[in-house]
Amino acid sequence: MCGRFEQSETPRYYADALSAHISEQLRTLGDSSPSYNVAPGQRPWMIMLHNGELLFIGMNWGYRTPQEATVKTKPWINARVEKALTGRYFRHMFREGRVIIPAGGWYEWTVENGKKQPWYVTKRTDQPIFMAGLTNFRPDVEQTVETGFVIVTEDSGAGMVDVHDRRPVVLQPEDALLWINLDTPIEEAAYIAQTRSIPTEQFVWWKVDRAVNRVDPNNNGKHLLTPVSESG
Template sequence: MCGRFTLTRDINAVAQAFHVPVPASLQSGARYNIAPTQNVVTLMENGSTHLDLLRWGLIPSWAKDESIGSKMINARAETLAEKPSFKRLLRSRRCLIVADGFYEWKKEHGGKTPMYITMKDSELFTFAGLWDTWKNADGEQLRTCTIITTDPNELVSTIHNRMPAIIAPDARDAWLDPELHDEHALVPLLKSYDNDAMQARPVSRLVNNPQYDSAELIA
């Protein structure tokens, strides 16, 4: 699964990296311990590619209450096209969640060690995501998302049996394309990322507590 990640660049650096404008109303600084139910920076398509904020933890439009969101932080790539709640979103409500690292916990003698996984070149990357809009009893809308997971590459397999599906730069436009609805073209994009492009190292166990959110977590 993917339960924590980082985005240590501010919103202006993110916008510059993906060649999109900075929304005047969107503010986001360095984040070192992004956790479920928090807002995440996403790339979305609505006539043009733009940055937006979604809450992490999918609440499907048909849900009776928002508590389901904490249980739907991830969706398995292998079953997206089979499950009704995900199949609809795969066809029409896809997004990219922006990150520059993520955490997985490695089982070792004496407990679990948090491992911080990044690109070797330290560049930003994007998780494949699905999103939906949910209305509460008062009619207020809440937009939420889930991160898709897939089989791990060789590096991540030594740490965990799943990894987030990272969309390659040359496939981002296809993933966001609102005219692309063919699951047979979309699912193959959700493969494990190039092992040689990534690196991992142990970090502070302070990351176990989502209340900690500072650079010391990855020092």
């Protein structure tokens, strides 16, 4: 799954990594602060394609139905790619709310000596990642329900399974732009999410300090990405 991620760069940086041409048409809605430890319930950037321009929106990480909100059910933060198109929670988002969540990498956890050990996962190359996401937010529409996004996940496959059995669907820039383009047919979007995720061998991961486990505005620096030794 994906329970935390790092999003410390600017919208311009992520837009340029997607496409030099389309980054000229860039708008932001709301606010988001650079973070090395984005947690559920916070409001990082998500990216939509709206009226031909990239729209960066500060949006709550987490989604629940109005009924769930009434009884204060804990929001969903991930959606399995196997069920995203057909499941009752997310199929309306799959048709009208496909988004990308830009990041430098994400965190996973193992248990060592009874304690949660965080790992940072990132691309081997010095490039951002674009995680497939879904949202119930609609630009230019007045909404009276809670809005938020979830990250689409898949089986980890060989290698990364030692860290966790699920991982985000991470797309190449060209596939990310197809994913968020609502002119892309539903069937093609489903195919992209199910078959075009960047393979595990293009990632690297290492242990980081257990300070990552604590969500704290004052505990949010680049030092959280520093590898720790096997004995640390």
